[in-house]
Amino acid sequence: MDNIAPVSPEAAVSKVRIEVRDLSKTFTMASKQLSAVDRVSFSIRQGEFVALLGPSGCGKSTILNMIAGLIPRSGGDILVDDVSVMAGQVMPQVGYVFQRDTVFPWRTVARNIGYGLEIKGIPKASREEQVKDMIALARLKGFEDAFPMALSGGMRQRVSLMRTLIMEPQILLMDEPFGALDTHTKLEMHEILLNLWERERQTVIFVTHDLSEALTLADRIILLSARPGRIKEDFAVTFPRPRNAIKLRETAAYSEMFVRVWHSLGEEFAATKVD
Amino acid sequence: MPNRLLIHVGRWGILLLMLAVWQWGWDLKPDLGWLVPNILDPYFVSKPSLIWFRFLELGCFALPQDVSAWRDPQGFYACVIAPSGSLWTHTLATVKNTFWGFLVGVSSGIVTGLVLGRSETLARIFEPYIVAFNSLPRVALVPLIIIMFGLGDVSKVITAFTLVFFVVFFNTYEGTRAVERDLINAAKFLGASEWQVTWTVFVPSALAWVFASLSPAISFALIGVIVGEFIGAERGLGKIIIEAEAQLQIADMMVALVVLMVIGVTLVLVFRAIEHRLLRWQRHHAEPS
Numbered sequence: 001m002d003n004i005a006p007v008s009p010e011a012a013v014s015k016v017r018i019e020v021r022d023l024s025k026t027f028t029m030a031s032k033q034l035s036a037v038d039r040v041s042f043s044i045r046q047g048e049f050v051a052l053l054g055p056s057g058c059g060k061s062t063i064l065n066m067i068a069g070l071i072p073r074s075g076g077d078i079l080v081d082d083v084s085v086m087a088g089q090v091m092p093q094v095g096y097v098f099q100r101d102t103v104f105p106w107r108t109v110a111r112n113i114g115y116g117l118e119i120k121g122i123p124k125a126s127r128e129e130q131v132k133d134m135i136a137l138a139r140l141k142g143f144e145d146a147f148p149m150a151l152s153g154g155m156r157q158r159v160s161l162m163r164t165l166i167m168e169p170q171i172l173l174m175d176e177p178f179g180a181l182d183t184h185t186k187l188e189m190h191e192i193l194l195n196l197w198e199r200e201r202q203t204v205i206f207v208t209h210d211l212s213e214a215l216t217l218a219d220r221i222i223l224l225s226a227r228p229g230r231i232k233e234d235f236a237v238t239f240p241r242p243r244n245a246i247k248l249r250e251t252a253a254y255s256e257m258f259v260r261v262w263h264s265l266g267e268e269f270a271a272t273k274v275d
Numbered sequence: 276m277p278n279r280l281l282i283h284v285g286r287w288g289i290l291l292l293m294l295a296v297w298q299w300g301w302d303l304k305p306d307l308g309w310l311v312p313n314i315l316d317p318y319f320v321s322k323p324s325l326i327w328f329r330f331l332e333l334g335c336f337a338l339p340q341d342v343s344a345w346r347d348p349q350g351f352y353a354c355v356i357a358p359s360g361s362l363w364t365h366t367l368a369t370v371k372n373t374f375w376g377f378l379v380g381v382s383s384g385i386v387t388g389l390v391l392g393r394s395e396t397l398a399r400i401f402e403p404y405i406v407a408f409n410s411l412p413r414v415a416l417v418p419l420i421i422i423m424f425g426l427g428d429v430s431k432v433i434t435a436f437t438l439v440f441f442v443v444f445f446n447t448y449e450g451t452r453a454v455e456r457d458l459i460n461a462a463k464f465l466g467a468s469e470w471q472v473t474w475t476v477f478v479p480s481a482l483a484w485v486f487a488s489l490s491p492a493i494s495f496a497l498i499g500v501i502v503g504e505f506i507g508a509e510r511g512l513g514k515i516i517i518e519a520e521a522q523l524q525i526a527d528m529m530v531a532l533v534v535l536m537v538i539g540v541t542l543v544l545v546f547r548a549i550e551h552r553l554l555r556w557q558r559h560h561a562e563p564s
Binding site: 068070090092094095096098100102104105106107115116119120147148149160163164167 | 455457458460461462463464465466467471475476479480482554555556557
């Protein structure tokens with residue numbers, strides 16, 4: 001299949017930040033080889049917001065984790081800024097937001113968000129100033145000194161997000177960060193994320209199984225097939241920016257795009273069922 | 276919510292009942308016969324009033340010639356530091372040795388637990404030694420420890436240490452291994468080095484496990500010191516107890532036991548307060564809202 005991505009005009013001129021070539025992953029389970037990801041290739045340019053979309057178990061998180069260097073790959077190559085990714089080695093320009101709640105439960109909201117700066121040895125005064133800005137952006141004012149146990153799931157995930165963004169990563173990898181949240185909270189998170197992204201225009205890979213989420217956020221949707229994960233289609237999402245997460249869903253263009261991708265995604269849902 | 280009044284009445288009621296039976300139970304023996312067990316004989320268990328008077332004497336509050344310590348501070352001081360030893364010098368020796376055994380045991384237990392918890396290889400190398408040494412009842416080592424380190428305080432500190440170390444080590448080790456993978460990765464993505472991950476993720480995460488081991492560790496430290504003092508010591512509450520046994524001075528023994536109980540309870544309460552402060556982030560330590 002032809003995997004050349006349709007790119008938006010601005011993205012076409014900017015440089016490639018992430019290059020994935022023939023990426024494969026096989027797991028050994030009960031002495032049987034299980035192919036989770038099968039020869040996946042794509043490249044992502046500076047400032048692109050890309051959603052990796054697919055049914056559960058299609059290997060989309062596995063792909064993301066290989067790009068992040070969290071797990072080793074079985075075949076192929078991944079280049080981040082022209083450097084081959086090594087498993088277990090963290091790249092300073094990459095930020096990662098986990099699916100599971102990973103805020104430090106023993107740190108307050110402010111100290112969670114300031115963690116990376118503290119590690120870097122930034123003096124307390126300038127650290128606190130930056131943290132204050134982040135707390136305002138994440139709409140967490142008044143919760144600075146609260147411990148995570150006192151927060152809702154949505155608030156905790158915002159802390160997670162701000163803790164990553166305060167480090168100003170140029171590349172942001174997000175593994176279904178809002179997967180555990182209810183629809184309403186999710187929409188609020190989309191608004192906050194879109195707002196933040198408009199300021200810096202980081203290069204983003206956002207893993208999700210939620211088509212509405214992918215359409216709301218991304219410039220491009222890479223649709224994966226049911227296991228083993230292969231690229232099925234690569235859609236350009238051309239809704240104008242800045243976007244309004246709620247208003248966008250009322251437009252005809254959104255509905256038209258939704259149906260188009262849904263049709264393709266539906267086939268994969270069906271395939272998962274038969275499995 | 277249980278009735279708080281009932282709880283208080285129940286608690287104090289049991290104490291008063293026990294003291295009353297202890298004090299006057301034996302006097303009723305001729306009238307009540309078998310209803311009063313033979314072990315209530317003051318020859319075996321003394322009596323609260325006798326213990327109290329003995330406490331005043333041993334504690335230098337009641338000086339010879341019936342002078343109260345309040346009237347004669349110099350006499351009190353001379354009695355406390357008497358070369359034969361007073362209740363307070365013995366108590367101080369036991370507390371001091373407990374403290375050092377506890378401190379050395381806890382700190383080495385935490386460090387070893389963290390190191391082995393972080394390194395699978397080291398854990399595998401040392402595993403058989405730790406299992407073997409821990410299977411040995413440490414109390415059985417006391418005679419050897421006394422031969423090696425003498426009758427002084429060092430042998431007591433070392434006995435307490437061998438007991439405390441393993442409790443704290445096992446808990447820290449488990450706590451370190453129970454740290455969530457994703458928390459470690461999150462810290463690394465935020466720029467933390469291995470060393471920083473240890474300090475900012477492993478240590479606080481294992482802290483709850485460490486604290487769970489501190490209350491038993493206090494008890495173990497006291498056990499170690501007292502057993503050491505039983506077997507051979509120059510001073511300490513354990514020495515008072517073992518000498519009282521030899522001379523059948525039960526009131527002396529009871530005084531030492533009560534002091535030991537007070538020490539144990541005080542130490543546990545202190546650590547609960549520290550734990551409460553350090554583990555504020557955990558739900559059951561949170562202030563009720």
